[in-house]
Amino acid sequence: MRVAIIGAGIIGVNAALALRAQGAEVTLYDREGVAAGASRGNAGIFADYAVLPEARPNMRRQVPWMLLDRNGPLSIRLRHLPKLFPWLKEFIREGQPERVERSTQGLSALMRHVRSDWDRVLRENDAEDLRVARGALHVYRTRRALHAALCDWQVMGEHGVAYTPVMGSALQELEPALSTDYQAGMLLPDLTHALDPLGLTERLAEKARARGCEFRQTEVSAISSTETGVCLHFPGAGTRQFDRAVVACGAHSNKLVRPLGLRVPLESERGYNVTLPEPGVTLNRPVCVPDRGYYMTPMSIGLRIGGRVELGGLQAQPRWTRAEVMLRHARSVLPGLEPKGAKPWMGHRPSLPDTLPAIGPVPGQERILLAFGHGHLGLTLAATTGRLLSEMIFGTTSETDASACLPSRFA
Numbered sequence: 586m587r588v589a590i591i592g593a594g595i596i597g598v599n600a601a602l603a604l605r606a607q608g609a610e611v612t613l614y615d616r617e618g619v620a621a622g623a624s625r626g627n628a629g630i631f632a633d634y635a636v637l638p639e640a641r642p643n644m645r646r647q648v649p650w651m652l653l654d655r656n657g658p659l660s661i662r663l664r665h666l667p668k669l670f671p672w673l674k675e676f677i678r679e680g681q682p683e684r685v686e687r688s689t690q691g692l693s694a695l696m697r698h699v700r701s702d703w704d705r706v707l708r709e710n711d712a713e714d715l716r717v718a719r720g721a722l723h724v725y726r727t728r729r730a731l732h733a734a735l736c737d738w739q740v741m742g743e744h745g746v747a748y749t750p751v752m753g754s755a756l757q758e759l760e761p762a763l764s765t766d767y768q769a770g771m772l773l774p775d776l777t778h779a780l781d782p783l784g785l786t787e788r789l790a791e792k793a794r795a796r797g798c799e800f801r802q803t804e805v806s807a808i809s810s811t812e813t814g815v816c817l818h819f820p821g822a823g824t825r826q827f828d829r830a831v832v833a834c835g836a837h838s839n840k841l842v843r844p845l846g847l848r849v850p851l852e853s854e855r856g857y858n859v860t861l862p863e864p865g866v867t868l869n870r871p872v873c874v875p876d877r878g879y880y881m882t883p884m885s886i887g888l889r890i891g892g893r894v895e896l897g898g899l900q901a902q903p904r905w906t907r908a909e910v911m912l913r914h915a916r917s918v919l920p921g922l923e924p925k926g927a928k929p930w931m932g933h934r935p936s937l938p939d940t941l942p943a944i945g946p947v948p949g950q951e952r953i954l955l956a957f958g959h960g961h962l963g964l965t966l967a968a969t970t971g972r973l974l975s976e977m978i979f980g981t982t983s984e985t986d987a988s989a990c991l992p993s994r995f996a
């Protein structure tokens with residue numbers, strides 16, 4: 586079984602390892618090298634608590650307020666609005682209660698396996714030192730704000746997520762660097778996080794190479810089905826034949842998928858981070874500020890403050906003020922925070938309106954498989970996605986019901 590994987594982000598690299606473990610001859614293509622995209626700069630959270638989709642019934646009321654708040658967690662580049670419109674329409678439709686329920690069930694089916702899949706991948710590839718289990722803390726200014734979020738926490742609890750409310754000064758006992766303006770919190774005692782997301786992807790890529798996967802730094806310009814397999818096309822008219830191809834190009838995947846006749850409503854949710862090599866404060870665990878949409882994650886490379894959503898497409902230049910606003914706010918949450926040496930970064934989350942990734946064969950062209958659209962959860966779901974792809978390609982029975990992720994939902 587000769588398999589081409591296009592895209593060497595955290596998804597492509599995990600797919601390579603899983604397929605190689607089943608004996609496939611794997612070639613991994615990336616136009617820029619390993620982890621050139623979103624996998625380079627994410628917030629490092631293995632967020633297996635995130636069973637609720639982004640689109641929600643109360644969104645119609647909340648989104649206009651978020652957009653009006655220049656410091657809020659969401660912004661839209663007006664120039665991108667016409668292109669964004671079809672995705673936005675789908676996204677709003679996904680806020681209907683029965684669709685939210687379907688996505689929640691689909692996400693929950695995946696999340697149940699995240700911990701064990703990552704345990705296996707990290708153990709088999711000598712990368713356990715790059716993940717730590719210190720839990721996480723979501724912080725709210727007032728008890729009222731926490732109360733407003735309780736319904737969501739209860740749903741997560743029904744799906745097996747462990748959490749404990751923390752009130753008043755108990756918050757600062759957990760995180761002494763936290764401002765006393767924060768009066769309520771939710772502790773997720775079981776959460777794990779990556780100490781260096783880029784380093785993790787690179788380590789796994791190194792292992793894949795050592796196990797015999799071939800790496801090619803080349804752009805793939807098109808894929809086509811042949812009678813017996815698939816054909817990859819490269820700029821300058823070169824081609825190469827494979828038995829199967831996996832599209833794992835993150836937010837850029839539609840360039841290869843659209844010509845196959847499948848319309849996948851993929852959009853970039855641009856996210857920003859700043860990494861502070863010497864933050865001047867210590868966090869014992871990642872701290873999330875939900876009303877501003879960012880995480881502060883203590884990593885081996887410093888404190889990373891990452892999140893926000895900007896809907897602005899793939900081409901527009903980063904607007905670094907988004908990162909500055911986040912950093913400024915983080916300084917009010919952690920009053921001792923030192924911004925010295927802050928390095929800003931922007932990446933494209935590959936997002937589908939129902940918050941579920943697309944994993945599986947293209948309808949009618951079964952030898953081409955999709956593995957993208959993981960949105961805010963690509964790091965979290967990467968090991969599970971790799972396993973699911975190898976099960977689909979080798980026809981082995983799966984313990985995971987990934988039917989909600991099949992690309993046939995877009996056909």
Ligand SMILES: Cc1cc2nc3c(=O)[nH]c(=O)nc-3n(C[C@H](O)[C@H](O)[C@H](O)COP(=O)(O)OP(=O)(O)OC[C@H]3O[C@@H](n4cnc5c(N)ncnc54)[C@H](O)[C@@H]3O)c2cc1C
Pocket residue numbers: 591592593594595596597614615616617618619620621622623624625626627628629630631632803804805806833834835836837838840841855856857858891892931932933934935956957958959960961962963964965966
């Ligand atoms: C600020 C921020 C914070 C985040 N925090 C978290 C978090 O805490 N937890 C979590 O689970 N997720 C998080 N995410 C999301 C996560 O980073 C992404 O979902 C994930 O990295 C997507 O991985 P990927 O492999 O699909 O795509 P990418 O990492 O974007 O990789 C795609 C690769 O494809 C290559 N490529 C594209 N087109 C072609 C082509 N035609 N030919 C060859 N190569 C091509 C690109 O060069 C790139 O290397 C965050 C994202 C952002 C932006």
